[in-house]
Amino acid sequence: MGMLPFLDQPVLLHSDRDPGECTMTPEQCAYKQQYWVFWYQADHRYALPTVAFFLVAIILFSIAHVTASITPRSTKKSPIWWRPLAFLRFLSYKSWRIGGWNSQSLGVFLLGAAGLVFFLAMTLGPHPYYWPNTKELSYGGSPPIATRAGFMALACMPFLIILGAKTNPITLFTGISHEKLFIWHNWIAWAMFVLALVHTFPFIVYHVWLGDIKEQWTSGGVWVTGVVALIAQAWLTFMSIPWIRNRYYEFFKATHFFMAMVFVIFFFIHCDFRMSSWDYFIATAVLYTLSWLYAQCRTWFEHGTRHKARLVPESDETLKVTIDTRMEWGPGQHIFLRFLTCGMHSLTSHPFTICSVPQKDGKNQLVFYIKQHGGVTGRLMSMAKKNPEMQVPVLLDGPYGGIPAGRxxxxxxxxxxxxxxxxxxxxxxxxxxxxxxxxxxxxxxxxxxxxxxxxxxxxxxxxxxxxxxxxxxxxxxxxxxxxxxxxxxxxQSIADSDGKEADVGExxxxxxxxxxxxxxxxxxxxxxxxxxxxxxxxxxxxxxxxxxxxxxxxxxxxxxxxxxxxxxxxxxxxxxxxxxxxxxxxxxxxxxxxxx
Structure with missing residues (x-):
């Protein structure tokens, strides 16, 4: 049975939408079944508009990408083209530096502000937030603000997980490389986490008022699974804060996928096939599985397991990695490398920008100049210093990003x-x-x-x-x-050691x-x-x-x-x-x- 005791029986794909006969007064029934608060249509009222919001943004960027691709070069030299383009580029390039941290661009903030307005309006706009329940009269056990926040959080999930994949349909349609989309993976995670909190606390308030909070916790699988999912979500969200992630990157990478699996599994059980909730898990599973399989097929079947990385320490800080290959790539692209002789680091891959270009004869070399840090780069540098020109097996995943051909x-x-x-x-x-x-x-x-x-x-x-x-x-x-x-x-000391003097002008x-x-x-x-x-x-x-x-x-x-x-x-x-x-x-x- 496993987790099945936590699910309503019999297990279905969708729960029944029939509210049954309303036994309250006509006015009370009309109040309970208002457009924005009717529980049995909450997924349609809140989850679908959330999906539509994300899709509109993706469609707009896809149209811009296609338009830029098909517009003749002669048109691009016209003020009709380059002046509006200059405005969009201004939004994309303008940012601020605060201490040692770069802010996102003005355009990213504006698009994020549009999302903030949408979620605030959808969460706080409709009333009431709580049912006007009394000890004798109950409109329902799910506070309206908690219901809508829960379904909006659910609708965020497919986009959140897809944006975390290196190969994904959003990159395919918009032409925006995965590393530039990662900010939205991060921000949607925060939006989903805040919505999850807004979903959780009204239930606590309601059941404290009702006086059965302890009973709900000890006997309700919904509460247990929801709390586990929320803890896993909190871990994922806070560990992804840039200064934490960068400081403990190896630990972050090792735990992120595990906690993501915990979150999705318990969130799936928590939703308990209410209305169309499981449809969002199905969509997520299909899209992410296809993206993941495509990346794995490139690694194992297109690139194979034959590649060896030759390690040469070029200086005390720089390591040169060379890989003979027949693959093709473009200038400025990066690739994920998984070195198979680095202990626990063999379980993770790391992105590096390719510093070479393919040759006409097809006998290509991937060349990387890697600065030594901790983790895998420190381990590789240590190995190279002990045994220069050593070769280690490596798996390739990519290439990604880069500069459009001929740009x-x-x-x-x-x-x-x-x-x-x-x-x-x-x-x-x-x-x-x-x-x-x-x-x-x-x-x-x-x-x-x-x-x-x-x-x-x-x-x-x-x-x-x-x-x-x-x-x-x-x-x-x-x-x-x-x-x-x-x-x-x-x-000067370097010059002296070379036996020559460098003439340094003013x-x-x-x-x-x-x-x-x-x-x-x-x-x-x-x-x-x-x-x-x-x-x-x-x-x-x-x-x-x-x-x-x-x-x-x-x-x-x-x-x-x-x-x-x-x-x-x-x-x-x-x-x-x-x-x-x-x-x-x-x-x-x-x-x-x-x-x-």
């Missing part, structure tokens, strides 16, 4: 920015530019690092790129600026590239300049967008402060475009890569 080639000028381990992303952008860009295109690459060893492996990677692409002359329109942000004393530019790090030909080929100090990224963004009738593409991958500075400058450019400010580009597009 950068649409812009007259490109700015690619990488900070820390995000420097690896710039290598794939450079190689893509070398292969496909025409002579009238420009790309400026800015790399910032606090790792003294980064310069050597980055310049070596550029030299390897010249060999791979058979590049023998300078790349027109390309310049690479490497900013080293550690102390000048350390910079601007901070290091005038020569050490010959034992990169050949002069390679340096000239990519326009490499070495500089000290932090780059002025907002100014670099504004300068690139200061030429009229120019289209600019900006890509940034790095620390949160870096992405915020570039996003703020990009939003300022959008406001200049809207105001028709002289000396402003026609358009500026920004892509922020979350993984490095």
């Amino acid at each position: 950068l080639q649409e812009f007259d000028k490109s700015l690619v920015i990488g900070g820390g381990a995000g420097a690896g992303l710039t290598l794939s952008m450079i190689e893509d530019f070398v292969r496909f860009s025409s002579s009238d295109k420009e790309m400026k690459v800015i790399v910032a690092t606090r790792d003294p060893g980064m310069r050597a492996w980055y310049l070596q990677a550029l030299e390897d790129l010249t060999t791979r692409q058979s590049q023998q002359k300078p790349v027109a329109g390309l310049s690479v600026h490497i900013h080293e942000t550690f102390s000048t004393q350390l910079t 601007s901070g530019k290091m005038q020569n590239v050490h010959s034992n790090e990169c050949s002069p030909l390679t340096s000239e080929m990519f326009g490499v300049q070495l500089l000290t100090g932090r780059p002025d990224l907002p100014n670099a963004t504004r300068q690139l967008a200061s030429q009229e009738e120019t289209s600019v593409g900006v890509i940034v991958c790095g620390p949160s402060s870096m992405t915020h500075d570039v996003g703020t400058a990009s939003s300022e450019v959008q406001s200049h475009i809207l105001a028709k400010k002289p000396g402003s580009a026609r358009e500026l597009w920004l892509h922020r890569e979350n993984f490095s």
